[in-house]
Amino acid sequence: MxxxxxxxxxxxxxxxxxxxxxxxxxxASAVVNELPGRHVSPGDQEAAGAADDQHVA
Structure with missing residues (x-):
């Protein structure tokens, strides 16, 4: 990747x-899919988790 x-x-x-x-x-996959680049930092997982929660209905 x-x-x-x-x-x-x-x-x-x-x-x-x-x-x-x-x-x-x-x-981790959700975080990577939300990033414009290929570097993951600690705050990124929180943002992806929030985005993932929006997809779950």
């Missing part, structure tokens, strides 16, 4: 998903 993810972002993803592998991968 060619992305870089800050260590803090990895920690934030782990915390947000409780370490659940499927949820972790799903949230």
């Amino acid at each position: 060619g992305i870089t993810i800050d260590a803090g972002a990895l920690d934030a993803l782990f915390e947000a998903t409780g370490g659940h592998a499927f949820l972790y991968r799903h949230l």
Whole structure:
């Protein structure tokens, strides 16, 4: 994929998903899909989570 993810972002993803592998991968994918570039920082997972919540009805 060619992305870089800050260590803090990895920690934030782990915390947000409780370490659940499927949820972790799903949230990480949502974050990457929302980014214009290929770099993930800690605040990005929060934005993707909010966007993901809007898609769930």
